[in-house]
Amino acid sequence: MAAPDPDTPLTLLGGLTPAAFLRDYWQQKPLLIRGAIPGFQNPIEADDLAGLATDPEAGSRLVLGHRERNDWDVEYGPFEPDRLARLPERDWTLLVSDIERFWPDGPGFLAQFDFIPRWRRDDLMISYAPPGGSVGPHVDQYDVFLFQAAGRRRWQIQDPPGNPECFEDLPLAILRDFRPTDSWDLEPGDMLYLPPGVPHYGESLDRECMTWSVGFRAPAILDVLTGFLEERANVIGDQARFEDPGRPADQWPGELPAGDRRELRDALRALLAADDADLDAYLGxxxxxxxxxxxxxxxxxxxxxxxxxxxxxxxxxxxxxxxxxxxxxxxxxxxxxxxxxxxxxxxxxxxxxxxxxxxxxxxxxxxxxxxxxxxxxxxxxxxxxxxx
Structure with a gap:
């Protein structure tokens, strides 16, 4: 199926066309969208999410604490059912990643975001939180659409970002100095888009709060380079060595001779040489x-x-x-x-x-x-x- 028409307005984007959204907001500034999916009926209950968090194949975590106390802690699943049953009345969040792997309708929900190439998409993560539940003020290095599926959540952002320093003695990357400049209460069907690097803080306002996060990854160029070099190194193997039979006598024993440097340069260039077709195949x-x-x-x-x-x-x-x-x-x-x-x-x-x-x-x-x-x-x- 082809991507949505870039010039057709989408309710999901608040009436913007994909072309306008990508031009004016993507990786640039936040966008609040009221009624992104009108009449949305949440198909996943808190108990469903808790059940999935007990599955060893599901990536789950539990964040406890509150900003006023800075008593943040994190636990990683799979969880025993009795652990989830003993949670307090407030100030915690249960998160499960890669929901599209376990929910048959997940890929269809994500297809609504096909105006962005799928290779950029990371996953659908769902979080449930009672009143006060949060993961703390933090900064993400990826784009994310925060869709409110049930209940209400208050989102605050700080723009410009200010000081990104985090507490050093906490198990999570919690911002030390978060000063909100904007605040919105999201109702079911509302959505907030955030580009990378925007400090933000979300807090549940009731016992029904469930947020669906559609994240979009961007690989670090260093990781791309490292993977390429690993592939090339595996082709050469660890038995390849510099060879110099019949080398000429040199005058200075401490010098790196020009001929040796030339041979090593040529070997490195041969290792790194790749045309566009080779690089495209590697990227794929x-x-x-x-x-x-x-x-x-x-x-x-x-x-x-x-x-x-x-x-x-x-x-x-x-x-x-x-x-x-x-x-x-x-x-x-x-x-x-x-x-x-x-x-x-x-x-x-x-x-x-x-x-x-x-x-x-x-x-x-x-x-x-x-x-x-x-x-x-x-x-x-x-x-x-x-x-x-």
């Missing part, structure tokens, strides 16, 4: 790599590679990322850290591939012969399993 692999939070078991390197069975449909792990791009020889599909040329597939087909929940070779082999390699990769690495 890097940006779709499974994260540690995906929960995949390490593959058994000694076991024979599993072979896909004809006629079997395989379910894709919901935490696996997929993307595609136009290469010089046609589209390239990237999934779970692999890249596959797909010159015979149209953008509409690639979009379908990037959203389907299961795969079968028969569905794709006519236009995508590498589907067999995709299935082998997934079975070997544990992100595919038979869809019983």
């Amino acid at each position: 692999r890097f940006l779709t790599r499974p994260t540690a939070g995906t929960g995949l078991a390490a593959p058994d390197e000694d076991a024979p590679p599993p072979a896909p069975q004809p006629g079997v449909r395989y379910r894709i792990h919901p935490g696996i990322r997929r993307a595609w791009f136009h290469g010089p020889d046609g589209p390239v599909l990237c999934i779970a850290g692999h890249d596959h040329p797909t010159p015979a597939l149209e953008p509409e087909q690639l979009e379908i591939f990037c959203t389907v929940e299961s795969l079968a070779a028969a569905d794709w082999e006519a236009g995508f012969p590498s589907i067999h390699q995709v299935l082998e990769d997934g079975l070997r690495e544990g992100w595919l399993e038979p869809d019983d």
Whole structure:
């Protein structure tokens, strides 16, 4: 499915077109949107969230404390049910990440934000808090849409940011000096967009407060570079060495000779050399790599590679990322850290591939012969399993 028309106003953006929002607000300034999803009926209750927080595969945490006391503490799940049952009447927040992996309608909810490329999207996180519940004043380094699904929450921001210094003796990154310049009480259906670097503080105003956070990540360039160098280093291997048979005699033993420096420079350049097609393929692999939070078991390197069975449909792990791009020889599909040329597939087909929940070779082999390699990769690495 194509992205929303950039010039069509969206209620989700308060009547702005995607083009106007991206031009005037994205990564620049906050936007409060009243009635972003009119008539929204919250499908997830606090008890549902608590149940998910007991699941070992779900990323959950519990933040306790209040700004007036600065007594912040954090606990990480999975939680025992009796721990959640013993929580006090106020001043705590339960948060669960990657909700789209566990809630079947999660991907559909996130699709409303497809005016931003999916590779930038991180996850859907849901938090529940009784009165006074918060995670403290803090700064995020990613874009986030804070949608009020139930109850009321007061959001405060500080603009300009001021001093970003945090307390040193707390288990959370809580701002030491937060001075709000704006304050809004959000009702169900309202949404607040915040770009990176804006200090903010949200506090529950009632016992129904549930906030859905749609976060958008941006990789650190240093991480991108480190991944690229790791790939290249793995190709060379640790046995490669500088060699200099037949070298000439040198006059000064303490000098770094010009010939030696030239050989080492050439070796480094050869290691780093990559054209646009090579770099694009690397970026596709890097940006779709499974994260540690995906929960995949390490593959058994000694076991024979599993072979896909004809006629079997395989379910894709919901935490696996997929993307595609136009290469010089046609589209390239990237999934779970692999890249596959797909010159015979149209953008509409690639979009379908990037959203389907299961795969079968028969569905794709006519236009995508590498589907067999995709299935082998997934079975070997544990992100595919038979869809019983």
